Amino acid sequence: MRALRNIAAWAAMSPVLAAAGEWEFGGEIAGELRVFPQEAATEGQLSDFQPSIYGLGDIRWTSDNGKHQLVAVPFYRLDGEDDERTHADLREGYYRYAGNTVDILIGAGKVFWGVAESRHLVDIVNQTDAVEDIDEEDKLGQPMVKLSVFRDWGTVDLFVLPYFRPRTFPGERGRLRFDPVINDDDPVYEDGDEEWNTDFAIRYSHFFGSFDVGVSGFSGTSREPRFAFSPQGVDANGQLIPFYDQINQVGVDVQYTNEAWLWKFEGIVREGQGDTFAATVAGFEYTFFGVTQGGADLGVLVEHLYDGRDAFLAPPTASDNDLFYGARYALNDFQDTAILIGAITDLENGSSSGLIEAERRFGQNWTAELEARFFYNVDNEDLLRAFEDDSVLTFRLTRYF
Numbered sequence: 001m002r003a004l005r006n007i008a009a010w011a012a013m014s015p016v017l018a019a020a021g022e023w024e025f026g027g028e029i030a031g032e033l034r035v036f037p038q039e040a041a042t043e044g045q046l047s048d049f050q051p052s053i054y055g056l057g058d059i060r061w062t063s064d065n066g067k068h069q070l071v072a073v074p075f076y077r078l079d080g081e082d083d084e085r086t087h088a089d090l091r092e093g094y095y096r097y098a099g100n101t102v103d104i105l106i107g108a109g110k111v112f113w114g115v116a117e118s119r120h121l122v123d124i125v126n127q128t129d130a131v132e133d134i135d136e137e138d139k140l141g142q143p144m145v146k147l148s149v150f151r152d153w154g155t156v157d158l159f160v161l162p163y164f165r166p167r168t169f170p171g172e173r174g175r176l177r178f179d180p181v182i183n184d185d186d187p188v189y190e191d192g193d194e195e196w197n198t199d200f201a202i203r204y205s206h207f208f209g210s211f212d213v214g215v216s217g218f219s220g221t222s223r224e225p226r227f228a229f230s231p232q233g234v235d236a237n238g239q240l241i242p243f244y245d246q247i248n249q250v251g252v253d254v255q256y257t258n259e260a261w262l263w264k265f266e267g268i269v270r271e272g273q274g275d276t277f278a279a280t281v282a283g284f285e286y287t288f289f290g291v292t293q294g295g296a297d298l299g300v301l302v303e304h305l306y307d308g309r310d311a312f313l314a315p316p317t318a319s320d321n322d323l324f325y326g327a328r329y330a331l332n333d334f335q336d337t338a339i340l341i342g343a344i345t346d347l348e349n350g351s352s353s354g355l356i357e358a359e360r361r362f363g364q365n366w367t368a369e370l371e372a373r374f375f376y377n378v379d380n381e382d383l384l385r386a387f388e389d390d391s392v393l394t395f396r397l398t399r400y401f
Contacts, residue, residue: 274313
């Protein structure tokens with residue numbers, strides 16, 4: 001965080017330089033309503049409606065020669081029911097130098113690795129903002145120093161991550177949470193430096209014909225916490241305490257493109273949480289182009305999820321032997337209308353979760369979205385048991401600037 005303060009001070013003391021460049025201001029503000037049709041499973045949880053609003057800013061300055069850039073992307077959500085979901089974050093806030101063969105970033109950044117649709121195994125740099133949703137798509141800004149080297153033989157990204165950010169979780173009033181509540185204010189760490197332990201990551205990526213390949217490595221504090229076997233276990237208030245291990249992880253992500261086919265694979269090997277284990281996501285997406293006279297496309301998605309982690313000494317996961325299947329329908333119209341329907345089913349006990357996402361743009365600046373997340377046929381021993389009564393409809397109206 002000290003790096004961010006230095007960047008802000010540098011910008012404030014350099015009005016001449018800033019005036020010579022170009023400023024861009026953008027962002028979005030949205031109203032959101034969650035509707036839970038079923039009664040809450042735990043006393044104290046919100047009953048049916050969860051309204052909230054959020055804002056996301058986007059402020060950028062770029063020098064005239066394009067080599068220097070300052071970026072700030074602040075985020076804030078105000079939730080009407082869950083105090084833990086009312087939170088602020090600096091999604092991005094960095095200085096970047098962009099050279100011809102070298103790129104340097106200092107500050108809070110966001111990095112995405114991976115190719116799969118249902119689960120992003122190799123995506124490990126940023127922490128999940130789990131109070132936002134359970135799909136692990138929302139990420140917290142990660143303090144970092146990033147060096148990227150571009151050559152004909154590929155791109156190498158090197159990361160020094162000087163500060164760890166613990167995962168956020170819903171509070172006592174929140175839905176889509178475990179019981180008992182997870183106390184994310186007082187986590188426990190394996191390393192004595194706690195959140196100040198320095199993590200390191202590296203990734204090589206390149207195109208080989210129709211193959212897009214990434215190979216990554218990570219050493220440091222796990223972004224996934226475990227609970228039941230932490231030193232404190234459950235605290236005096238009956239809340240679970242997250243415990244963050246030190247891990248080493250190697251990952252591979254590959255995408256092969258062949259006309260209408262996209263073949264996808266992500267795999268990791270991780271040590272530090274019980275026995276060393278491997279996890280994979282593998283599948284395909286096939287697109288039927290022009291299925292209507294208006295030019296709509298229909299994509300069919302299938303992926304298998306495997307995870308061999310220790311059920312007692314590693315963070316919990318519901319994706320140990322599951323099948324994801326779904327379809328993406330894009331009208332390719334002026335309003336960018338699109339619908340995604342998918343589900344994940346445990347191949348051993350049949351526990352399933354489904355998702356429907358639909359969005360449509362109105363005019364130049366408005367987007368309406370509808371999401372439905374539901375759980376069915378849940379086995380009593382499955383991790384999804386905690387969310388069985390939390391099927392939810394989400395309505396979102398966003399104004400872009």
